[in-house]
Amino acid sequence: MYRFLVTAVLLCTGSVLQAQQSNIEDAAAFSKDIHQPGVQVFDVRTAAEYNTGHLPNALQADYNNKAEFSERVKYLDKQKPVYVYCLAGGRSSKAAQWMRENGFNKVVELENGVNAWKLAGLPLEGVSEKKAQMTVDTYNKGIAKGIVLTDVGAAWCPPCRQMEPTLVKFLQKNKNVTFVKVDGGNDIDVMKAIDAKGLPTLILYKNGKEVWRKQGVSTMEELNAALKL
Template identity: 35%
Template sequence: MKNIISKIILFSIVYLGFYSISHSQVLPVEDFEKKYSESTGAQLIDVRTSGEYGGGHLPKAQNIDYRSADFQEKINTLDKSKPVFVYCLSGGRSAAAAEAFKKNGFTQVYDLQGGYLKWTTKLKPIEGSKAVSNNKAITDAELDALLAQHSVVILDFFAPWCGPCVKMMPAVEKLTEEYKGKVLIIKVDADANRAIMTKYHIDEIPTFLIFKDGTQKMRAIGYQEESALKKLFTQYL
């Protein structure tokens, strides 16, 4: 009996060891950021295309396209004794890339859960994105006046570099026109309106705040299908 128990324990240890070696660790944004900042010699790898990378990326990230023909060759130039932090747009390519790192002898591999989209919607720092020249800050006085003048107001917190925000724009514009005169939609650019973001405790975009007669009634966070957006536009009419 003791031999059987010993064999089971040994098997469990071997199995868990193998599992930890052959799998990367997926970390949510806050944990990924913290782990990266605490790691000595950390290597931050963006496995998106060069075009995606050029539109904005995590600070100090190195671009190695997962789908490029020389991906294996390039990752083997990195230091296998140091931790690797990998991300893509939303997590699909980075998961595959993380496994490739593990198979090539990298023992400390961390994958960003939700990728660049989640990182940016959490308003984490980025570099390389193109500045938008027509950003306009909204003052408290201007916003208070608009809330007083209109019965139903929706604040749409967005950014031009936020994937989910851009994806929703056609639907938002369509519904804005459809409910013109009934619902006022105010687009609040996150880059130009940090004071408003702080005032309303916005720490993730896209976020919609719905006001009825000057009072906040609802908060909706994240990507919304057109049907869900229409509900936001109409439920307080």
């Protein structure tokens, strides 16, 4: 009986260790697996780090910024795989543990992070010279006349990406609305000038006057109601 129990414990322990190890992949396996349908790639570095080069189709939330991380992680699908990474593996390990404890079905970590990705000779996206910021003067001229909707967002922001289809439908329906896009990872001077502190931030102007604003995901109903203000 004793031998049986010991054997059973060892087998269970081995199974647990194997399961834990399968949640961490080297760069080669990670690179292959993130191209599977339905996979969500999640960069938990800062926005500044993200802009120095990131993995394909990666969303971003700074794990060390608890408010930002908590807000953006809500827009990931818990039923679909999440492949998470950072610079060296420390932050992504903590983020992955949090997600597993909070109902995410499958979370896979990139072993040793972007450092290992580079050592493996794999390419990063978004590696280029920093583009010029939109000036505050250009922005002010863009909102001066008519009905203008400003969207402060970024392609790597999970709630921004979720918001995009609603914005497209809204603008298609309301041809009289001019759309101004502010890059939340680049147009810092404009963001400061309009006091946009989070992504996404939507602002509606009428002849240069702000009549409505919302930080976070907006519904079609909210946008339509803002037009009547």
